[in-house]
Amino acid sequence: MVTAEQARSANRSAVLSVLLSGNLLDRNQIIDGADLSRATVFRIVDELRASGLVEECELEPPSGPGRPPVGIRIVAGSRLVCGVDLGGSQCRFVVADLLGRAVARSHHQTPRDLDGPGLAVWIGDRVATLTAGRSGPGTLGSVAIGLPGALSGDGSRVVASQNLPQIGGTDFIDALRSVFAAPVVLENDSNLALLGELRYGSIGAGDTVSLLAIGTGLGSAAAIDGTILRAQDGRLGEFGRLNLPGSKIRIRDLVSGAGLVAYAQQNGIDITDAREVLQAPLRFGGLHRQVIEALVHLVAIVALSYEPRVVLLTGGFSHGLDDALLHRVSAEVSEIVGIPVDLQRTSLGDHAGLYGALATALAGLYGSMGILEEHLGSIDVDRARVTDLFGRAPNVV
Known part of the structure; x- marks a missing residue:
């Protein structure tokens, strides 16, 4: 049974949610949007005005005689x-x-x-x-x-x-x-x-999608039917901790800015920016191949874990991956996992x-x-x- 207090809270919430469109609305528009009675909306608007959350403003004056109608809008600031x-x-x-x-x-x-x-x-x-x-x-x-x-x-x-x-x-x-x-x-x-991509980017709010944040470090996230997955200990998707097959090298040692610089220097290769390896495949032949193999392995794990419609990439390290390389990695992963894999950059960068x-x-x-x-x-x-x-x-x- 809904109590009177719960009903009042729900009514106030409904009115506020309409006003948070930011538009200047007359009271009839608020009544229609909130689906509440005239008396209820008038009372809630008066309470919100008293608290400083909304204000009255004149609407476009009518063509005939009479007072200009008054609109209500949220005080955004x-x-x-x-x-x-x-x-x-x-x-x-x-x-x-x-x-x-x-x-x-x-x-x-x-x-x-x-x-x-x-x-x-x-x-x-x-x-x-x-x-x-x-x-x-x-x-x-x-x-x-x-x-x-x-x-x-x-x-x-x-x-x-x-x-x-x-x-x-x-x-x-x-x-x-x-x-x-x-x-x-x-x-x-x-x-x-x-x-951010689900709310404001080009990805549909109800999509199944994965994201790889490849910058100084390596992180990942996944959403199934628009719901971001979370785990109690926070380690869900920490794929960078995994070793590459038959090796003690971790994925993040090759697919992250700090990891790749450290790994290269440990092996006598003098670089200060991990993107140097991506931009000069002939100069860094063996290391470049290792990086691409590690990236393919990482994306394949993600694809098999979540079956996402798209795998998004963001982070400074990922800027070194040109379109041709993204296409190559997508094709290799698709062949490995047996399903199409669409690798894209985030629309919000x-x-x-x-x-x-x-x-x-x-x-x-x-x-x-x-x-x-x-x-x-x-x-x-x-x-x-x-x-x-x-x-x-x-x-x-």
Whole structure:
């Protein structure tokens, strides 16, 4: 039996989800969208106005005599969210309003010399810089951070991080949560990159798809029927730990930026950027073949594990894979596994993880505002404005 309090919460959630389209609506449009009575909608709108979440604005005046009608719209700047994509070498930030429209962004080298708590404070300082001096600043209501490592199922501990070992354990996460007054959501960066593609990229929201994040390190994520897979110990899809057949060489030693540089130098080959090997196959003949064989093996494992419609690639290392090489790897994997394998670059590029962090932060904020799970999927923000992070939002140094 639904209680009166539950009914009121559901009604408020329905009205808010309609208003979060960002459009200027008259009350009749809100009534139709929320499928509620006139009295209920009027009461909820008045409550939202009193809290500062919505405002009244004049609509287009009528052609005849009479007062101009009044519309209602969300006050987008009344709340802010922050998304962070923390990588082994680069860290990206975006601050956005209630509608997901970026108001500020920044991009920095990750300070690898800091310990875990020190890195948490550094992240907090960067976010404070982005939110300071905003025009009509809102309250920071939610922060989502993508981490280059495996997280425990409850998000309280980084199980392991190849590229930022100082974030391992609980100290870094505890420090992050003490730095921010707003709730903080932590997630594996590969999962967020895939979420970004599903929410804002070219992949259908209900697709089965895998993603390989090949940058300084190697990560992966998978979604079946649009649901991202997660495991209790956080190691799902950590294929880089596997050895190549008949060898003690791990996949990530050949298919990751830091891993390949270290492996090459251990074998007397002087490189400073892993992409050098991909760009000069004749010069690095034997090593180049090893890398491609390892990549084929990796993609074959992914294809057999999830049977994805497409395997997406992102990360700096993957930029060294030209179209011809992607086609070759796809063909070899298809022959091995017996099903077509479509290997593509992410449509959002290296910013996919930042878009995923933004989507997660928005979902956290909407939940704290009382929007129920059943209404989250109906929120129809202006997708073009959300995905224009870098055309509109100023870059803050």
